[in-house]
Amino acid sequence: MHKELPYNINIKNIGFKNLKNGDLKIKQTLQIGNLRYKKIILGKKGEKIKKIRELSQKQISKIFNCKTHLYLEVVSQ
Numbered sequence: 001m002h003k004e005l006p007y008n009i010n011i012k013n014i015g016f017k018n019l020k021n022g023d024l025k026i027k028q029t030l031q032i033g034n035l036r037y038k039k040i041i042l043g044k045k046g047e048k049i050k051k052i053r054e055l056s057q058k059q060i061s062k063i064f065n066c067k068t069h070l071y072l073e074v075v076s077q
Helices: 033-042 042-065
Strands: 009-018 024-032 068-076
Touching: 009 033, 024 033, 024 042, 033 042, 042 068
Parallel strands: 024 068
Antiparallel strands: 009 024
């Protein structure tokens, strides 16, 4: 998947919160250079960004050893 993604992506952490039940909630914004690259990141019907979120969420959960809820927003600059 990494070969298909544009190299110029800025990731901004919006929020990072430990929930009462022990879960971790993370909100991030992916800032993309232009609209064409935004479409690449989103993919058809949002399938690519969904896969990115799922894989990232799984890795973060392993690192922090807790269930993670990852929310991603993709914006073009």
